[in-house]
Amino acid sequence: MILPLLAILLASAGVDAAPATVLPNDNTHAAGRLDGHRLTLALVAANGTFRPEGPHAPAHDIAAFGEEWQPPSAPGPLVRVKAGTEISITVRNRLAYELTVHGLCNRPGTCPDQPVAPGGASSVRFTATTPGLYGYWAAAGTTPLDERSTADSELNGVIAVDPVEGAPPDRIFVVAILADAIDLNDLTFIPTMNGASWPYTERLHAGVGDDLRFRVVNLSFESHAMHLHGFHFQVYAHGDLTRDRQIPLSRRSLAVTERISPGETFSMRWMPTRPGNWLFHCHMVAHMTPDPAAPANHDPHDMRMSGGMAGLVVGVIVTGTAPPAPAASAGVDRATMAITREDNASGKHPTYRVDFPERNAPRIAEGSIPGPVLVVQRGRPTAISIENHTPDPTAIHWHGIEIDSYFDGVPGFGGNGASVTPPIAPGGTFVATFTPPRAGTYIYHTHWHDLDQLSGGLYGPLVVLPPGQTFDPATDHVVMIGVTNIDGEEEPLVLNGKRKPAPIVFRAGVANRLRLINISGNNVALVVRLTERGETAAWTPRGRDGAALPGAMQVSGVARTPLTVGGTFDAEIAASRPRQLWLEVRRGTGQWELQAPVDVK
Numbered sequence: 001m002i003l004p005l006l007a008i009l010l011a012s013a014g015v016d017a018a019p020a021t022v023l024p025n026d027n028t029h030a031a032g033r034l035d036g037h038r039l040t041l042a043l044v045a046a047n048g049t050f051r052p053e054g055p056h057a058p059a060h061d062i063a064a065f066g067e068e069w070q071p072p073s074a075p076g077p078l079v080r081v082k083a084g085t086e087i088s089i090t091v092r093n094r095l096a097y098e099l100t101v102h103g104l105c106n107r108p109g110t111c112p113d114q115p116v117a118p119g120g121a122s123s124v125r126f127t128a129t130t131p132g133l134y135g136y137w138a139a140a141g142t143t144p145l146d147e148r149s150t151a152d153s154e155l156n157g158v159i160a161v162d163p164v165e166g167a168p169p170d171r172i173f174v175v176a177i178l179a180d181a182i183d184l185n186d187l188t189f190i191p192t193m194n195g196a197s198w199p200y201t202e203r204l205h206a207g208v209g210d211d212l213r214f215r216v217v218n219l220s221f222e223s224h225a226m227h228l229h230g231f232h233f234q235v236y237a238h239g240d241l242t243r244d245r246q247i248p249l250s251r252r253s254l255a256v257t258e259r260i261s262p263g264e265t266f267s268m269r270w271m272p273t274r275p276g277n278w279l280f281h282c283h284m285v286a287h288m289t290p291d292p293a294a295p296a297n298h299d300p301h302d303m304r305m306s307g308g309m310a311g312l313v314v315g316v317i318v319t320g321t322a323p324p325a326p327a328a329s330a331g332v333d334r335a336t337m338a339i340t341r342e343d344n345a346s347g348k349h350p351t352y353r354v355d356f357p358e359r360n361a362p363r364i365a366e367g368s369i370p371g372p373v374l375v376v377q378r379g380r381p382t383a384i385s386i387e388n389h390t391p392d393p394t395a396i397h398w399h400g401i402e403i404d405s406y407f408d409g410v411p412g413f414g415g416n417g418a419s420v421t422p423p424i425a426p427g428g429t430f431v432a433t434f435t436p437p438r439a440g441t442y443i444y445h446t447h448w449h450d451l452d453q454l455s456g457g458l459y460g461p462l463v464v465l466p467p468g469q470t471f472d473p474a475t476d477h478v479v480m481i482g483v484t485n486i487d488g489e490e491e492p493l494v495l496n497g498k499r500k501p502a503p504i505v506f507r508a509g510v511a512n513r514l515r516l517i518n519i520s521g522n523n524v525a526l527v528v529r530l531t532e533r534g535e536t537a538a539w540t541p542r543g544r545d546g547a548a549l550p551g552a553m554q555v556s557g558v559a560r561t562p563l564t565v566g567g568t569f570d571a572e573i574a575a576s577r578p579r580q581l582w583l584e585v586r587r588g589t590g591q592w593e594l595q596a597p598v599d600v601k
């Protein structure tokens with residue numbers, strides 16, 4: 001889609017013209033003109049028409065950056081150079097209001113605000129000295145990054161500085177959220193990855209064994225919890241737009257979910273070892289499902305393609321052949337997972353119940369929420385027959401488990417080639433099989449993109465143990481933080497299904513393991529700590545997202561951890577003598593919100 005020449009000429013002359021189309025930008029082409037060690041870039045901020053949700057969804061009038069003589073894009077042009085390059089950037093403001101531009105300077109460092117009057121221009125020149133991932137953004141007047149809204153929320157772009165010797169191949173994703181008043185009474189929020197919302201985001205293609213680097217820049221006003229299906233990844237750098245820090249090798253844990261706050265960046269590395277269709281998405285329900293306030297999209301193509309998801313989701317299509325599986329340590333471990341729905345008297349907010357009949361699957365709390373602990377063995381083929389006894393379709397995701405895509409619980413997208421994961425219809429059964437290669441703490445949960453199912457309790461802990469070990473609830477304690485049924489804006493948190501959880505009882509004189517899980521819908525910024533008489537106690541971190549932590553991180557320290565939605569964390573506590581501890585959960589920067597007594601007996 002190229003702007004008609006007349007429109008470009010009129011726009012460049014500062015005359016009103018038909019608004020340009022704002023294109024998505026996959027951040028694979030460096031902008032500007034490179035002349036030896038000098039990059040010259042002419043940026044223009046102008047209005048345009050943006051359709052991140054595809055051609056059938058409403059258009060949004062936004063401001064976006066483009067290169068002079070090029071259509072504007074969201075995110076804006078990619079600045080990508082090798083360290084040592086001198087960068088000259090001119091920003092022209094063709095908007096009707098003053099802009100403040102941020103981020104056009106060398107790092108490490110905090111860039112000065114760069115005001116650009118309507119119709120005016122501003123130039124900067126600097127030498128990019130330090131490799132890393134950074135970003136630039138602009139806003140109307142003095143609006144901070146986390147308060148941008150309709151017009152200016154996609155005015156941003158990436159600055160990537162590569163080492164002089166060059167950088168290995170990577171992909172860069174900008175996370176943004178467009179807020180628009182389709183109806184003046186109701187703001188609609190459209191989260192975008194590189195300027196598009198699922199299913200209109202990119203499908204990436206990779207081969208089995210590829211060394212993949214994904215780099216994420218959060219230029220939106222909210223935090224996110226980026227989750228990869230099917231494989232662990234390793235975060236090797238984390239930044240905040242002023243500086244990008246490499247994480248020392250000894251502190252690089254494996255993870256399946258990484259939290260990213262507004263104005264933060266991270267870089268991760270992963271290797272697909274099985275073919276299939278995989279998702280990389282934000283685990284916040286609000287960022288991966290259509291906004292309930294948005295006009296319904298009934299386009300059959302969109303509905304078929306989306307699988308009920310929308311927003312911060314990209315698909316990775318992996319082709320090739322998986323290496324042969326290691327010999328199984330024992331025969332197939334078979335279980336039945338029965339899902340039932342109990343409607344409450346008001347007709348709102350049903351409760352979902354999970355049972356594993358004829359299997360020793362202990363419950364961690366009275367009542368039906370969360371589901372029982374499903375204990376399986378590392379290296380043993382496992383087959384779970386999921387029976388849907390509810391009137392709704394569903395899908396179950398084995399969060400963090402290394403599994404074949406077809407069994408991963410993403411209906412309409414998961415699978416390999418012609419075999420596509422079906423939803424589990426009411427009355428239907430689906431058998432998921434996997435052989436977990438590592439011991440740790442995982443989650444099973446609905447992937448039906450429906451807050452009713454998640455807040456209704458369709459989730460539970462999945463614990464993988466090494467062969468020969470048994471699950472002993474006297475010393476192995478699962479703590480699962482979820483949400484309960486929602487009527488207002490706030491999501492009430494529950495710990496093991498309760499606002500006021502029952503005491504957790506540790507056995508004195510032995511090591512006790514805590515397995516912390518956050519499956520709370522939209523709470524990316526939980527902090528969990530263990531206290532004794534108001535002071536933070538000590539524990540030894542053992543695992544994250546089902547993977548053992550590096551040895552250098554398995555050392556005794558303060559019993560406090562961030563826990564993002566979609567994250568799990570294992571710690572060991574030496575409960576030498578009887579005493580009273582408390583487990584506390586804090587939401588974001590707010591108050592301690594939930595607490596459970598921990599009785600060491």
Ligand SMILES: [Cu+2]
Nearest residue numbers: 224282284287
């Ligand atoms: Cu998100």
